[in-house]
Amino acid sequence: MEASQIWLVRTLATLGKVTLVSPFMQTRWGWPTCESIHFLGLSLLFGTIAMFDLRLLGMAKRVPIAALHRLIPWGILGFSTNVLTGTMFLLTEPDQYIYNPAFHFKMLFVASAGFNILAFYLLVFRQVVPIGAGGEAPRSAKLVASVSLIAWIAVIVCGRYLTFYRPGLCEGQHSFLSTCIP
């Protein structure tokens, strides 16, 4: 994997320069501005998804589930914003992410949330759509909602931990998935 990581870092760094993302991010306020937008996106994503998940778990039962589902496009907007701003971080300092174990876990949790969403739409969505005011969601829906909340909170936590697991330089060791800069 380490060879792939080395290749990935080099490719991302080149992309960053070619797209002018890196020069922008390296200006005085470039990075903080991008980060602020990243946090706004996370708020929109987490807020809307949390509302929907909490309803599935039984909170605010008087709101019909299908109606609350209409907030989800805003959550998608928040997620898309974060994919964009996140890519900008990745293109500017790729080694700080590709070798960062907190980043590995963060992406793992994003993927988990993604699979969970897939499971929701394939298996659960049709059952909860007709649930109106006062209705209780089935146990499968509550399971999906719990996994969703845990996964996205874990994404936030791993994101905050990034700076505390920054990779140093490798001193001769080589591992399957490198967590230091070779």
Next chain:
Amino acid sequence: MHSLFVWLETSSFSVWVRESTSVFAFPTILALHTIGMGAVAGISAAINLRILGVAPQVPLLELKRFFPIIWIGFWLSAASGVVLLIGYPTKALTNPVFYTKLGFIALGLIALRAIRHRVFRDPSLDSGPVPPRGRLLAAASLVCWVGAIATGRFLAYTYVLLMSA
């Protein structure tokens, strides 16, 4: 003030916040601060956007049941924020960006409280567009929380004085 900052910064709790290498210290305090922020800003953003007319099919009146989560998120951020402040009192209290952030938070809370107790008091809320006063409060609330988040992030990149001790 200086001696107060020194007293705080040399206290064992402050030293622990700053220097503990445990992942459950500074990193976790920050994570809790961010989760609280996500809850407050995210849920209030959804409610505010709905008040302003986005996704009008969502029944508005019952969304008031999510306000307890907003308050829980706020207290989580407030508590973790106080701990962060004890860790770096000089850095925060000598930085005008910090006071700007507090200002945005105060105004945001006032707006949210007004929305909860005035806008949501009207039982005919779902029968038509929200009256202009409610929309103004919603817009103000959005601006305040965006401001709080932005100034919060910029705090990490600006300081006048780092420490007194």
